[in-house]
Amino acid sequence: EAAGPLAGRHVLVTSGPTHEPIDPVRYIANRSSGRQGHAIAGALAALGARVTLVHGPVALPPPPGVRAVGVESAREMLAACEAALPADAAICAAAVADWRAAGEAAQKLKKVPGQPPPPLALALNPDILATLSGHARRPALVVGFAAETEKVVANAVAKRQRKGCDWIVANDVSGDVMGGAENAVHLVTEAGVEDWPRLPKQEVAARLAARVAARLGGAEGIA
Numbered sequence: 001e002a003a004g005p006l007a008g009r010h011v012l013v014t015s016g017p018t019h020e021p022i023d024p025v026r027y028i029a030n031r032s033s034g035r036q037g038h039a040i041a042g043a044l045a046a047l048g049a050r051v052t053l054v055h056g057p058v059a060l061p062p063p064p065g066v067r068a069v070g071v072e073s074a075r076e077m078l079a080a081c082e083a084a085l086p087a088d089a090a091i092c093a094a095a096v097a098d099w100r101a102a103g104e105a106a107q108k109l110k111k112v113p114g115q116p117p118p119p120l121a122l123a124l125n126p127d128i129l130a131t132l133s134g135h136a137r138r139p140a141l142v143v144g145f146a147a148e149t150e151k152v153v154a155n156a157v158a159k160r161q162r163k164g165c166d167w168i169v170a171n172d173v174s175g176d177v178m179g180g181a182e183n184a185v186h187l188v189t190e191a192g193v194e195d196w197p198r199l200p201k202q203e204v205a206a207r208l209a210a211r212v213a214a215r216l217g218g219a220e221g222i223a
């Protein structure tokens, strides 16, 4: 029986990239190590939450005490998230590919000497954050991330509205954040914008988990 301020709470976390197959050997992906999302899952578990970590292909082991569900594509990630509901909170930290190949070739596409490259038609992937935010079984707290290279806060404020989530963790990825150990974020909530100092990703995770706990409160005795 877990103890801590999130005991009895179930939190869904997405982490890592998705891989969208083009053919049996090639894929489209976003750049993501999963470090921030995995750290958030671990920090929530450390506060006593029951955590479902739905993650794309990453080189990281799942943190101790979380239930990890590995997926490849955005559509698989959405299905795994919906299967994990109900949840008290959802933290969408995954770098989901916005597009997938419109049709996955059954055989490896062949390079034919003298021929131009094959055309690559794209189809729009589902938006997992927006889907969870508008879901019939919407978690009470839905948190998204916004990786931006410019107008970080303004884009995050707009994204919060557009996606229908409660909070956005906005980070400036114009520097060396991707794959690195530190993150400089702004927390955009209904109350406004907080600028957090540049912190190790573990510290960003611990702070965010503490905020989730403060928002949800305890649920002792509720399975």
Ligand code: C5P
Residues within 6 Å of the ligand: 014, 074, 092, 093, 094, 095, 096, 097, 098, 125, 126, 127, 128, 129, 130, 143, 144, 145, 146, 147, 159
């Ligand atoms: O629209 P954008 O990709 O910038 O939004 C980022 C946020 O939306 C992140 O929280 C990410 O996990 C989520 N997202 C998602 N499904 C998508 C695209 C983004 O859940 N298809």
